[in-house]
Each structure stands twice: as C-alpha cells, then as structure tokens.
Amino acid sequence: METRPLPHAPADHPPIRSGKVGVLLANLGTPEGTSYWPMRRYLNEFLSDRRVIDYSPFVWQPLLQGVILSTRPSKSGKAYASIWNKEANESPLATITKAQTAAMAARMQARYGDRVMVDYAMRYGKPSTLDRVREMQAAGCERILFFPLYPQYAGATTATANDQFFRGLMKLKWQPASRTVAPYFEDPRYIDALAASVERAYAAAEVEPDILVCSYHGLPKRYLMEGDPYHCQCRKTTRLLRERLGWSEDRITTTFQSRFGPEEWLKPYTVEEVARLAEAGKRNIAVIAPAFSADCIETLEEINEEIRESFEEAGGERFAYIPCLNDDAAHLDALAEIVAENLSGWI
Known part of the structure; x- marks a missing residue:
C-alpha cells in the first residue's frame, strides 16, 4: 500500500492511500451469541x-x-x-471463515506480495459487508474482487450477497472498481477437492458406505420455476463428482435439506430420503454437503444430528458425515486459482 498526495492537489490536501487490490470473501453469516x-x-x-x-x-x-x-x-x-465454539465464543462458521481468509491471504501474499488485501464479510451479522467495503477503500483498495463462497448460484445466497456488496459501494463517495466471482459448481479444481474428501472418508471407513448422499441446502420449488439455476447446478455438481470418482449412478444421490414454511421445496428432502434409504436396505450411508464451503448449523446440527436421527430411527446402522471442505489445502488452492483468474488484468 502506498500513501501519496494527489497530483496537482494543494499542499494541505489529505494523503490518499492507493495501489492495492482487495479480495473480499463472503459467507452467509452468524449470530453473535x-x-x-x-x-x-x-x-x-x-x-x-x-x-x-x-x-x-x-x-x-x-x-x-x-x-x-x-x-x-x-x-x-x-x-x-450444541455446536458453538465455546473457546472462541463464536459459531463454527465464523471460526472456519477466519481460517479460510488467513489461508487465502497467505496464498495471495506468496503470489502478489503486499499488493492484495484479503478479508471476509458476512451477509447477515458481523463483520458486515458495508464495514468491510469501507475498510478496504480506506486502506487503499482501488479495485475489489467480491467472492461469495457458494459453489452453486442461488438468488437466496449468491445474489443477496452481491446485492449487499453493491449496497456497500453505494455508500461510498469514491467507489473502487469492482468484480464479482461467478459460481464455481463445475470447476474441475473444486470437483477434485470434493472427490479427494470423499476418497479419504471412504478409505477411513470400517465398512464402505452403500451410497453417498449429496445434501444441498433447499429452496422453494417455485424459485426454480421462476428461473433460479440452483437446482440444475446442484445436479451437475453431483454428476461431475460421480464421474470424477468413477462411480455408477446407483452409488450417489442428490437431496435437499432445510425446508421452511408451507410451500413445496426442491425434492427429495434429505431428512425423508435417508429414512427411505434405510428402509430400502441401505443401512450404511455417507452424507456430504457440496453447497456449503464451510461447516455451519445446517451441516453440524441439521445433518449430523437431525438427519442422522431420521436415518437411525428408520433402521440405519452406520451414518458418516463427510465434513465440508473448510480450510482444506486443496480447497484453498482451488479458490486461490479462481481468485487469480478473476484478478486478471488488475494485477
């Protein structure tokens, strides 16, 4: 970062910080307690x-x-x-997002030196997107790359994160140039990282699971009918993961979780499907959550407690939850390459 006077400015003009590029990672958010x-x-x-x-x-x-x-x-x-990080007094999502940010900062430092500033924001709660945008601009970021950490696009995740980023820019007198990162649901590096996590889990299992359940966060079916591409992108992620693993179609399935309200949501519902699988003789299953870049309430509590209970009550015997990619090195390597590609022409 460089602090310098503006060209042709009066001698008493305040110095302006400039010369940096910001990378702002974004996740859903977390309560403070x-x-x-x-x-x-x-x-x-x-x-x-x-x-x-x-x-x-x-x-x-x-x-x-x-x-x-x-x-x-x-x-x-x-x-x-039930999942709170009591030592840090924060949610696991906050802890993991901080670790992801530190890992990304280290990779950007190694690649670009001090020219890139990496930070994170939450769509809901703190640190707010507006605060982080202001801080980056004040720190001399003339350009900001905004990266919603959602592999698959949905209006209720990627779009609302982008909305909030642009609201933050609206508050600034002097806006940095900006870009947003596109969904990476089919990026081979993301698929490879997912596949590697499955292979590690299966290698460590006492008994190989009968089927892998890919559980994605849910949306009302109406959103799909109104043009949201999320459902199709989830299906493609599952297919690409299956192909990368070299599996037949009967070894993997796609489901959706986290229903809310009276509407019909994307089906099959994970909580019902795992019970059906148990009743159909699939007594040993693994569950992975490819839509979540970091473990959170939907994975650590809903999948690993509520959905596990549904499976076991229906006669299931072994339930393995495969953690999100979190700050796994292969995951951060993939994200760093995506960032570098999106910084092309800026640095």
Whole structure:
C-alpha cells in the first residue's frame, strides 16, 4: 500500500492511500451469541431479506415480528449452542471463515506480495459487508474482487450477497472498481477437492458406505420455476463428482435439506430420503454437503444430528458425515486459482 498526495492537489490536501487490490470473501453469516436477543437480531435480518423470503412484507412481516421471532430464536439458539465454539465464543462458521481468509491471504501474499488485501464479510451479522467495503477503500483498495463462497448460484445466497456488496459501494463517495466471482459448481479444481474428501472418508471407513448422499441446502420449488439455476447446478455438481470418482449412478444421490414454511421445496428432502434409504436396505450411508464451503448449523446440527436421527430411527446402522471442505489445502488452492483468474488484468 502506498500513501501519496494527489497530483496537482494543494499542499494541505489529505494523503490518499492507493495501489492495492482487495479480495473480499463472503459467507452467509452468524449470530453473535446463542441467547434470545442475539439470535433474534440475526434471524430478523436473515428472514427479512426479500431474496430469502419473497412474500409481500405486508403479509410476511407481521408473522415474522410476531409468532416467528417470539419462538424461533430460543429454538435456534439451542441448536447453535450444541455446536458453538465455546473457546472462541463464536459459531463454527465464523471460526472456519477466519481460517479460510488467513489461508487465502497467505496464498495471495506468496503470489502478489503486499499488493492484495484479503478479508471476509458476512451477509447477515458481523463483520458486515458495508464495514468491510469501507475498510478496504480506506486502506487503499482501488479495485475489489467480491467472492461469495457458494459453489452453486442461488438468488437466496449468491445474489443477496452481491446485492449487499453493491449496497456497500453505494455508500461510498469514491467507489473502487469492482468484480464479482461467478459460481464455481463445475470447476474441475473444486470437483477434485470434493472427490479427494470423499476418497479419504471412504478409505477411513470400517465398512464402505452403500451410497453417498449429496445434501444441498433447499429452496422453494417455485424459485426454480421462476428461473433460479440452483437446482440444475446442484445436479451437475453431483454428476461431475460421480464421474470424477468413477462411480455408477446407483452409488450417489442428490437431496435437499432445510425446508421452511408451507410451500413445496426442491425434492427429495434429505431428512425423508435417508429414512427411505434405510428402509430400502441401505443401512450404511455417507452424507456430504457440496453447497456449503464451510461447516455451519445446517451441516453440524441439521445433518449430523437431525438427519442422522431420521436415518437411525428408520433402521440405519452406520451414518458418516463427510465434513465440508473448510480450510482444506486443496480447497484453498482451488479458490486461490479462481481468485487469480478473476484478478486478471488488475494485477
């Protein structure tokens, strides 16, 4: 970073920091604590996002501010408490995202020296996207690459993260040039990292699983019919993973989790499908979550507790959860290459 006066500026003009490129990683977000009020603040911000819940605010907000936010924070708080990183007093998503950011910063430092600044932001909660954009601009970032850490595009994930990034730019008097990273659901390096994690898990298993369940976060089916490409991209990720592993079609399946509300969501539902598999004789399964770049409440609590319980109650015997790629070296190598390609022409 360089601090220099502006050309032709008066002698008393404040110095301007410049000459850096920012890489801003973005994830969903996290509550600041598991008690009622931190959970309520987080859920209110999350569930008020029209990209997530697109019902009319005149219908939705009275429900949200009434019965939902009166009861759901306590229930969600208990779920978060079961996975909370008590040593750091933060959610696993926060811990992992910090580790990913540090690993990415080290790779950018090795490649570009001090010319690239790497940081992270959360769509909901802290650190906010707006705060991070301001900090990068103040630190001399004349260009910012915004990278939503969602392999598959969805309006409720990638698009709302991008929306918030551009809202942050709207607040600045002097905007940096900006780019966003496209979804990487079919990138061979991402698929290779996924496949390597499956191969490690299978090699360590006492008994090889009968089937691998690829469980993606869910969306209302209506979103698919309105043009959201998420469902198709999930299916393609599963197919490419199967092909990379050299498996037949009967060894892997695609499901969707985390339903909310009365609408029909993308099917099959993971919680129901694992029970059906157990009843059909698949007593030994593995589950992986390719839509999540970092383990979080949906994987550590929903998959590893609720979905596991559904499988075991239906007669399942062995349930193996394969962790997200998190800060795995192959994962960060893949993401760093994607970043480098998107910085082309900037540095």
